[in-house]
Amino acid sequence: MGNIRITKLFSFETGHALYGYDGKCKNVHGHSYKLSVTVFGQPIKDNTHVKFGMVIDFTDLKKIVKEEIVDVFDHATVFNKNTPHVELAKELKDRGHNVLLVNYQPTSEMMVIDFAEKIKKRLPKSIQLHSLKLQETESSYAEWYASEN
Template sequence: MKVCITKAFTFDAAHNLVNYKGKCEALHGHTYRLEIKVCGDSASLDNGLLMDFGDLKNLVDNEVISKLDHTYLNDRFPQPSTELVAMWIFETLKPHIERLNLTLSSVKLFETATSWVEIV
């Protein structure tokens, strides 16, 4: 049986899209919502837990939130689209999750309450 846990985070950042014609070419900011979903086999439950939510929080805070919160995303990404930022988050977290013999099932990054990207 497969078991998954999901933890949500928020961070604030500014960006502008490069080589793009439209509203988002101007400097603007978002309060991003980030959801991280980790899965594993129920046989791997340790003390009834797939992964402690606190451990997942610490991992995401250290590897992602601390690097993106209250920053200008263009300093880190040549084109800071939600798609490319979400892909970076996935690739950043994946090896850490795999070292725990778990799977990073998805990363959802919400730019607004009604618009998001999901990496699976």
């Protein structure tokens, strides 16, 4: 048997602001993100194994992505912690809002790199992350491919 790719789709709502940006996205706003996670590996060949024929159980992949990405970013506001937005972040946190401070500009491009690192660390040794697609709007998305990184 050869390698098979498995893809699972996720969605979450996240707010952000791009400090120093020269357009509307410098303002706090949000997106309905769609994340496609594709992994690859060989289906389990042992017919006595409970997951016989699977590369990875979709439930197991869902657990990883939910814990690392969806549950963390859903309905949160993300700011680069190295910008003056930290003052706004503190104010929002003090008012009970879910705020994430990250080490990068929270663009789709940088978020997808962050997500790839988090997911790779949690995958079983026999499974490799193939690609991620983070869709920010209906017509805009960022992609990450293992083969290019």
